[in-house]
Amino acid sequence: MSEPIFDTHQLAHVEILTPKPNETLWFFRDLLGMEVTTQQGQSVYLRAYEDWYHHTLKITEAKEPGLGHVSWRASSPQALERRVKAIEASGLGKGWMDGDLGHGAAYQFTTPDGHPMEILWEVEYFQPAEDQKSPLLNRPQKRPLRGVPVRRLDHVNLLTSDVTVNKNFMMEQLGFRLREHIVLNNGIEAGCWLSVSPLVHEVALMRDGKGARGRLHHVCYWYGYPQNLNDLADVFREQGIYIEAGPGKHGISQAMFMYVYEPGGNRVELFGDPGYLIFDPAWKPITWTEETLAAGIVWFGGNLPGEFFLYGTPVVHEHEPAMAAG
């Protein structure tokens, strides 16, 4: 038995694209209570109040909504080197970039489907102003008094033209472990949930119902308390934010969820509880089939509409060739 790879350590940040940067910023800053670190060029950098780094979200103006890139942090400089070698060997590496606001050199690559990603080691930590410091020393700053403040980045969910191919890449090149997946009666994997930690996933891959490549399904931030989702649903209903589904409870991951579209068009998920955590080092992946799947999608509290399996960003219009930004 070969040993597990512990080289990829966490989801560092996500960049999303938006055609409505002001409205998207309003959503994350005023409703989710996130903090702006910097604004530069066509981008704004934000973090939730329990995120330790310079940013976990980069919002960049673009013609279409969608994924900018996903950034992973390695477990150590040595681990980073090993992963870069593995990615290079796969042929999907794009090379090193010097860094961005908030982090140092990063190795860029794509998934087989074309989702832009990077892996890095050097990060810049958020430095609170004196009056932002909390007496709770393990919290990077005081809880904001704005909106229903979200706590931290949780995961990203990507639509793919082929779940298995992309899953294999994430597992083999990056060391992700398969936690749960959906296998249809015809043997095709319709979705998978992968993680490098006890979380059920830092990344999920779902079959793109439109047949497109490289699209974003959603980015997820985390509260940890179901009531916060209810408070936020109240706010969303009154502020005109479209709630696609929830609050409810997933079977897969056992997390309390709510799905909404931010004004730029990207789907955002909010997590309202810790779900379950996986500590077993020999975890046997959970396989959901067509017979058992309903309980996996929604355990209780609301159904996912059909669009959940079709809508992603960029939006694929009818009669257009299915090709995404990735």
Added chain:
Amino acid sequence: MSEPIFDTHQLAHVEILTPKPNETLWFFRDLLGMEVTTQQGQSVYLRAYEDWYHHTLKITEAKEPGLGHVSWRASSPQALERRVKAIEASGLGKGWMDGDLGHGAAYQFTTPDGHPMEILWEVEYFQPAEDQKSPLLNRPQKRPLRGVPVRRLDHVNLLTSDVTVNKNFMMEQLGFRLREHIVLNNGIEAGCWLSVSPLVHEVALMRDGKGARGRLHHVCYWYGYPQNLNDLADVFREQGIYIEAGPGKHGISQAMFMYVYEPGGNRVELFGDPGYLIFDPAWKPITWTEETLAAGIVWFGGNLPGEFFLYGTPVVHEHEPAMAAG
């Protein structure tokens, strides 16, 4: 920079000793809703309904309450070998035992303070009866209809005569990472919280206010929802269980806590939320000092009484030499 050790993977189970086995069993089975796997000799083996292995708690009849042993699971067979070598080199190894109900061969050792521990790879999984199976496939069995059912084992807290010495052992021989600690003005470490996962701790070490060695402070099970702690507090108040403190919220770990004494005399903690999780691979430990400590002990919702820092099991009586069971 040397790479982190990822060899110890999780807290597998804890054995506690009790002079009142029937009452202790009633507490865990009827109030916490835990499930009995097996009863054999002077021991009962139990698990919470989301624990995957044969047991996470072994209750053994004894003259005095206290710690039986703590069991860690390695990340892989190879990782187990490496840890055994490191422990042997420390001189604290006791050697291999063949196994117990629920697991295979385990390597036994003690902390410098004398707390009995073991590390192992081979575990037996819980096998639900047909009518115990849940349609929620990532749950090992249905939620019990008894008491306020707790979900899984979380951590163990040990009293030690010297926090630093025991901490160093856990970090160097087992690969634990320091997450938070208390450093008094005289430089002495009064407590530390160590983990091998994003949890803030699978084990905490606190200075024994009685100066004893090898005692148990508490074992902790996990709910994940603050309301469940309130429901359980209701039950405890009516069933005559002594609540030492809480429900309230710790600063250290940010967890919602409640401390009670099970009828055999051991302190048990119940966790009502996920606290915060640590994903940063270069985490800088949080240091609490005498000036900042109050917020760390209790962030809100109830104070810890003086006995919290003195009471452990076995109980150290006045005028007796301070020597524990470990």
Added chain:
Amino acid sequence: MSEPIFDTHQLAHVEILTPKPNETLWFFRDLLGMEVTTQQGQSVYLRAYEDWYHHTLKITEAKEPGLGHVSWRASSPQALERRVKAIEASGLGKGWMDGDLGHGAAYQFTTPDGHPMEILWEVEYFQPAEDQKSPLLNRPQKRPLRGVPVRRLDHVNLLTSDVTVNKNFMMEQLGFRLREHIVLNNGIEAGCWLSVSPLVHEVALMRDGKGARGRLHHVCYWYGYPQNLNDLADVFREQGIYIEAGPGKHGISQAMFMYVYEPGGNRVELFGDPGYLIFDPAWKPITWTEETLAAGIVWFGGNLPGEFFLYGTPVVHEHEPAMAAG
């Protein structure tokens, strides 16, 4: 301006009919944690653990599920007399009955639609056994250790062939106040929520989509904590109870709801929060129209299926004359 009538004071108890008495009893006793006071003849009398009287639910074996009767308690003996006179004058009075287990003489009547009701003053209080007494003196007994124990009876919802006619009867003869209602574009009232207390309703009347008379839509018990609904939803999913909708939040009443069918076929609602309370003595009823109604039915967290507006007990089968048990 005439003064409000304060003569009807509370919903005292509800009787439901079931073709599966054992399974219905299992649902209320083992899953909702209710307590059996007495079993006599074809009936079982139960109460939630915070109900003060002998019973709030009478389950009676019958060929079809449905409503047995609804019992109201007056504010005083004098108030009872006044209400009996008013009901008699309406022509819907049936006369006095001597009493039942748990209460004294009651005046029986029906709504215009035929729902059996009674109003009474004399009730028997639950007497806890010595070991059932709680140190919480304002609680009639200890919290049960069975299921997810529900706290008290909340309200009843009746299907009617004509909402306005039945509403007028409840308001004029019994003194109910109109809190919220739905008025369709054609002027027809599709539903109304009536109360004699700050609760938004002790009784709701909804238009029977099948055109039947005297049917039961649901009886509702109360938790007060949203998490308890989530805990219970977990139990229902695993114990094979059909969840029709929720947990979610109503706009009307602002209550967190979950609708299920007990094994005998009657719909049962569980309330997970206090919603909003009405203290204004000059309350202007809230009118929902076809344009605004969606937010009133479900504010967030799950949609009500079409059957919600059609299914009631007894079940009306196709090609049968629409006539209910009432």
Added chain:
Amino acid sequence: MSEPIFDTHQLAHVEILTPKPNETLWFFRDLLGMEVTTQQGQSVYLRAYEDWYHHTLKITEAKEPGLGHVSWRASSPQALERRVKAIEASGLGKGWMDGDLGHGAAYQFTTPDGHPMEILWEVEYFQPAEDQKSPLLNRPQKRPLRGVPVRRLDHVNLLTSDVTVNKNFMMEQLGFRLREHIVLNNGIEAGCWLSVSPLVHEVALMRDGKGARGRLHHVCYWYGYPQNLNDLADVFREQGIYIEAGPGKHGISQAMFMYVYEPGGNRVELFGDPGYLIFDPAWKPITWTEETLAAGIVWFGGNLPGEFFLYGTPVVHEHEPAMAAG
């Protein structure tokens, strides 16, 4: 048996005095998310977002913190007349005043202890601006995006030199019903909880440990969800607000509580759940004695410090004659 009096219907508003009007306003507006209706002279008028009237809180600048007045709304104009007659007969009436911002003519009086009160019928309703209107029609305005927004005024707690005398006045002249009280072994009433609705109290009277007259113990606003108290405790800890006790759960009223001092010095309570509601028209008051009292004061989650029974506003300094503002 005489019939109960249903003439006093609700707590309409409370006026508090503060020597630090800006800081007090910051507390209620920015931390509790309350809305300012008007600012006039030395007073600011506020309401919680689910309060229907012009205001429920009037903050008036003064040299010392304390109670301005308590305002009750009658059930009808006729009920108001009856109560005014009864108060006049008691000799504690002060006469009619023309009205204030937000309400019409009010009859002023004091308790025997000297707490200023008024009773009225005519109130002005809050009129939301177009963009403040919520699609939730039974909510007077959208949920604010500021602080942890509180929902409505709940009750007021007054310190008195003689609980029984003041209780009798509230019951006989105003029609309050006794729900719970504390009777010491020497027969003295140490506290009582009185209401005109299913709430356990709109007013509590507690024995002033300083022997003063007419002081304010606290005013209480209501959330209804325990998690909101936890969110708010987080905010208070970071914003430098002194938390005297809680979040915890009272036995008396069964409410989740938190006590803090607003910057002007007045104690404010926040309620985090509905507690229990009283629907029995023949309610037998709960009597707590010295033997049973501890469970009544705090059921779980934190102890009340000694100052809880001594501190009120205005503050009574040592060596000063005990005389309050009332």
